[in-house]
Every structure is written in C-alpha cells, then in structure tokens.
Amino acid sequence: MGVGAGGVGCAPQTVQAPSHAAKPQSNRRSDISVRDYHPMEFVHIAAALFSALLHASWNAAVKRSASPTDAMTAQMVVAACVMLPVLVWTGMPAIESWKWIVLSTLVNMYTVKALLRAYELAGFGVVYPTGRAVSVMMVVPLSTWLAGDRIAAPVLLGIGLIVAALVLVAVSSQRDKDFSPRAIGWTLLAGTGIAIYVLADARGVRVSGSALAYCALVSISNGVAMAWRQRQRGAPWHTVTTTARVSVPAGVASALSYLLILWVWSQAPIAPSAALRDTSAVFAILISVVWLKEKFDRWRLAAVLLAAVAVPIMRLA
Numbered sequence: 001m002g003v004g005a006g007g008v009g010c011a012p013q014t015v016q017a018p019s020h021a022a023k024p025q026s027n028r029r030s031d032i033s034v035r036d037y038h039p040m041e042f043v044h045i046a047a048a049l050f051s052a053l054l055h056a057s058w059n060a061a062v063k064r065s066a067s068p069t070d071a072m073t074a075q076m077v078v079a080a081c082v083m084l085p086v087l088v089w090t091g092m093p094a095i096e097s098w099k100w101i102v103l104s105t106l107v108n109m110y111t112v113k114a115l116l117r118a119y120e121l122a123g124f125g126v127v128y129p130t131g132r133a134v135s136v137m138m139v140v141p142l143s144t145w146l147a148g149d150r151i152a153a154p155v156l157l158g159i160g161l162i163v164a165a166l167v168l169v170a171v172s173s174q175r176d177k178d179f180s181p182r183a184i185g186w187t188l189l190a191g192t193g194i195a196i197y198v199l200a201d202a203r204g205v206r207v208s209g210s211a212l213a214y215c216a217l218v219s220i221s222n223g224v225a226m227a228w229r230q231r232q233r234g235a236p237w238h239t240v241t242t243t244a245r246v247s248v249p250a251g252v253a254s255a256l257s258y259l260l261i262l263w264v265w266s267q268a269p270i271a272p273s274a275a276l277r278d279t280s281a282v283f284a285i286l287i288s289v290v291w292l293k294e295k296f297d298r299w300r301l302a303a304v305l306l307a308a309v310a311v312p313i314m315r316l317a
Contacts (some may be wrong), residue, residue, distance in 0.1 A: 004154060007140050008088050009255070011270060012245075024275060026303045036207055040155075040268045040269070040272055041268075042271070043134075044264050044267055044273065045262045046263050047261075047263060047264050048259075048260070048273050048276035048277050049276055049279065050281040051256075051257045051260035051264070051277055051280075052137045052257075052259060052276065052277050052278070052279045052282075052283055053093070053278040053283045054253045054254070054256055054257035054260075054279070055253075055254070055257045055277070055283075055284075056281070056283035056284040056287055057253060058075065058249070058250035058251075058253040058254050058257070059128075059280070059284065060284060060287045061246050061249070061250050062075060062246060062247075062250055064243060065243060065246045067243065069116070069233070069241065070228070070230075070233060070239050070243050071243045071247055071250065072112075072226075072242075072245045073226050073227065073230045073233070073236070073239055074221075074236075074239045074242075074246075074247030074251070075226075075246070075247045075250035075251040075254055075302040076222055076223045076226040076254075077223045077227055077236045077237075077239070077240055077247075077251070078224070078240060078247050078248055078250070078251025079219045079222070079223060079251040079254050079258075080214045080219050080220045080222065080224065080251070080253070081251075082158040082219075082251060082252060082255050083215065083216040083217075083219040083220055083255055084113065084216070084220060086212060086215075086216040087096060087213065087216035087217055088211075089211040089215060089218065090210055090212050091210075091213060092210035092213065093209060093210055093213040093214045093217055094207060094208050095210075095305070096177025096205050097208035097209075097214055097217040098165045098205040098207070099215070100201065100203050100204025101205075101217055101218050102105070102201045102219055102221075103196075103197070103200040104197045104200040104204065105217065105218065105221040105222055105225050106202050106225075107196045107197040107200065108193070108197050108222055108225075109222075109225050109226070109229060109259060110193055111190050111194055112191030112226070112229075113196065114160065114187075114189040114190035115186075115190045115195060116188045116289060117186045117187070117231075118183055118186035118187045118190055120185035121180055121182055121186065121205065122180065122183035122187070126170045126187075127183070127187050127216040128282040128284070129166040129169035129170045129187075129189070130166070130170045130187050130191070130283055131187050131190040131191040131196065132166050132191070132278040132280070132281050133163045133166035133170075133192035133278075134169055134188055134190075134191025134192065134194075134195070135189070135191045135192075135198065135274070135278065136159060136162065136163050136166070136195075136271070136274060136275045136278055137196040138191070138195035139195050139198055139199065139271050139272045139274045139275075140156070142195065142199055143199065143202070143269065143270040143271045143274075144271075155268060155269075155271075155272050158272065158275070158308075158310040159271060159272060159275040160309035161306045161307070161309055162208065162275045162276070162278065162306070162307055164255075164277070164306050165279070165280075165281075165282055165302075165303040165306040165307040165310070166278065166281050166303070168299050168300070168303035168306065169281045169282065169284075169285060169300065169303045171299050193289075197316075198270070199270065200231075201218070201262060201265065201271040202206050202265040202266075202273075202274075204226050205217075205262045205265055205266045206264075206265070206266050207268075209231070211259065211262045211263045211266050215255070215258055215259040215262050216263060217314040218258075219255055219258065233238075240265060247276070261273065261274075261277050266278075275310075279307050279310075282303055282304055282307040285303060285304060286304070
C-alpha cells in the first residue's frame with residue numbers, strides 16, 4: 001500500500017516561503033476544468049519515475065518489516081513530522097485547495113483499509129499491481145472529464161503498455177494464484193480509492209499556489225488521521241521508536257516521492273503522470289530481484305520491457 005508527493009500553460013509554481021497563505025497564481029483561471037497542456041517534458045518524466053522508484057523502495061522496506069502495519073503508521077507519522085516545519089515556512093496552501101485535501105485524506109484512509117484487507121486475502125504481489133492498473137484505467141477517462149486534460153493517442157498507447165506491465169507483474173506472482181472473489185472486490189475498491197485521491201490531489205495542487213505547501217498539509221493530515229485510526233496499537237511516538245530503522249527513512253522517502261508527483265501533476269497532464277508513477281510496481285520487481293534475491297521470470301522480464309518501451313513513447317508523443 002502506499003504512500004506514498006506544479007499546470008502547463010501557466011507559470012510553474014514555486015516553493016518559496018510566502019509571508020502569508022499561498023495564493024493561486026494571478027494568471028490562473030478560476031475554472032481549471034479546461035486546459036491545454038503541452039506534452040510531458042523530460043524533467044516531468046524523470047521526476048515521475050524517481051517518485052515511482054522512491055515509492056517502490058519504501059513500500060518494499062515496510063512490507064519486509066516485522067510489523068508492516070506499525071511500520072506503515074510510523075512512516076506516515078514521520079512524514080508528517082518532517083513536513084510540519086516546511087508548512088510553517090511556506091504558510092498554508094490556498095483555501096481553494098482545502099476541500100481537495102479533506103477528500104484526499106478521507107479517501108486515502110479507506111484505501112489503506114481496503115488494501116490491508118486485500119493483502120490478507122491475496123498478498124502484496126498480486127494486489128499492489130492490480131490495484132495500480134485499475135487506478136490508471138480509471139484516471140485516464142476521469143482526468144479528461146473532470147480536469148479537462150487532453151491526451152494524445154501515443155500517450156494513450158504508453159499508458160496502455162504500463163497497464164499491461166502491471167498486469168504481468170500480478171501474473172508473475174506465483175504465490176498468489178488463489179485470487180478469490182473477495183480479494184478481487186477489495187482490490188477493485190482500493191484501485192478506485194487510489195484513482196479518486198490521485199484526481200483529488202491533482203486538482204488540489206493546481207489551485208494550491210504551492211506544491212510544497214500542499215504536500216506538507218496533506219502529509220500532516222494523513223499522519224494525524226493514520227495515527228488516530230491506529231490509536232489502539234499504542235502512542236504514535238512509541239510506534240515510531242520501535243520501527244525507527246524502517247519508518248524514518250521510509251517516511252522521508254515517501255514525503256519526497258509525494259512532493260515530486262504533486263509537482264508533476266501541477267505541471268503536466270494527470271493520466272500519463274499517474275501511469276509513470278505507477279511503474280513503482282515494475283521498480284518493485286527490480287528491487288525484489290536485486291535486494292531480496294527473488295526469481296526474475298519471463299513475466300517479470302516482459303513487464304520491465306513494456307514499461308521501458310512506454311516511457312520514450314510518452315516522452316516523444
């Protein structure tokens with residue numbers, strides 16, 4: 001599960017500290033539902049891929065910990081603590097983004113619950129890539145309808161290749177052959193939740209005035225919400241101290257990963273950016289092979305090759 005961070009046609013957002021709450025840029029239209037976006041530039045693709053690598057890395061560390069639930073809670077608390085002084089420095093994001101922050105936080109909590117249930121029934125290897133594939137397939141039409149993103153045919157081809165790569169990752173997970181209807185249901189629910197909070201964050205960061213301020217406030221709200229949700233497992237600081245070797249680096253990595261993808265979403269179309277971010281499942285293959293010494297079968301090789309082909313297609317579109 002993840003956790004897991006500005007629009008083209010207008011000046012990029014900055015991360016300088018304002019003297020008051022961040023405001024939307026003056027040349028933004030109040031209705032951001034219709035925009036003309038240029039193709040993704042190399043810097044956007046690089047940032048999305050690095051975000052994916054960080055996302056896969058901290059997820060792998062959390063999943064390999066003695067208590068993944070505690071490690072997940074602790075890393076979210078660490079991310080919140082890291083971003084608290086950042087929010088003091090930047091000031092609050094624009095008030096127009098607050099409704100998206102509330103939506104993102106609430107949906108994220110329910111998505112975490114759905115993922116945990118799905119992992120219990122089918123395991124990480126099939127649930128994670130399948131949920132991500134479902135999310136990408138939902139984000140494509142929804143980003144066009146709700147955010148006005150216009151996606152070229154070659155970009156759709158690249159997104160399709162990434163979805164196919166994610167499906168192959170799921171197929172390669174030999175231990176998860178028993179993908180029961182209940183597991184499928186929870187996975188579909190998780191994928192839907194991921195798509196909703198992706199769109200909420202993309203819409204929110206575009207009106208926030210500062211990707212850094214938006215990232216800070218969402219990280220804090222997610223950390224507080226997760227700590228409250230897991231309060232029966234003990235005080236947050238106790239959870240952090242008992243999992244510090246995993247949760248501290250994971251929390252820093254997740255905050256940086258989130259910030260990077262938020263910046264990309266504020267600069268480039270949502271769907272291809274989200275698809276590139278979801279190559280984290282493919283990076284997870286490489287991590288499992290190199291770090292965990294797992295088998296590199298033909299399905300995993302095909303997934304890596306499909307993702308590798310998708311990136312230049314989306315760059316050259």
